[in-house]
């Protein structure tokens with residue numbers, strides 16, 4: 217039953233850990249409905265609904281909320297309303313684990329840290345006040361020191377490909393061994409990353425001014441900006457594995473698939489020309 221799956225998800229990713237502005241939990245679905253197949257995806261968008269219907273999923277678990285800021289209508293006059301209509305018509309439930317999955321132990325940034333090559337112990341970059349084993353971001357060390365250039369190549373090879381490449385700020389030859397990461401938009405952790413003593417901070421959605429000012433100040437980590445979707449995607453397989461094995465231990469057998477459809481907002485790139493004299 218969907219209620220059993222929701223209860224297990226809430227054991228792994230307690231909704232109480234979510235930020236106050238967040239919207240996590242069951243978005244649509246009847247707790248009494250059967251769940252045999254679950255699709256895990258980053259974004260609750262139409263191509264993910266297409267995949268869920270083709271797979272025969274009874275439930276989609278996404279990282280991002282469909283309605284983060286609430287709504288007064290689910291009419292099929294917007295893409296969000298159409299998503300809800302298609303899900304309900306086809307008996308597919310939708311469940312979100314967002315900032316509660318970010319701060320879980322293990323959570324979104326643990327999977328990201330493993331994907332970019334951190335093999336040793338990980339600790340939160342910004343520990344949660346009530347439980348320092350949980351928290352935002354992760355920091356750990358590489359098996360051996362390497363140049364920033366080599367680490368960026370290692371990170372790019374471990375993350376799922378999107379249209380945009382990794383962007384790097386810092387001397388490509390500087391050695392790196394301590395690495396801080398944060399899945400999704402990590403602007404707010406720039407100061408924490410600097411104070412952590414990391415050699416490089418990898419996150420997504422970094423903007424010009426914060427990144428420029430960060431690099432102008434002496435002695436901080438290098439920066440790597442990856443695609444938002446790519447930094448969160450590694451968590452899906454981890455969540456799927458943890459959920460299905462915890463349910464199996466209770467005699468509930470469900471099948472899970474991780475969506476490989478790239479739903480990052482950016483879909484292609486074009487190189488610039490060098491600046492020209494006027």
Ligand SMILES: [Zn+2]
Nearest residue numbers: 400401444448
């Ligand atoms: Zn995100």
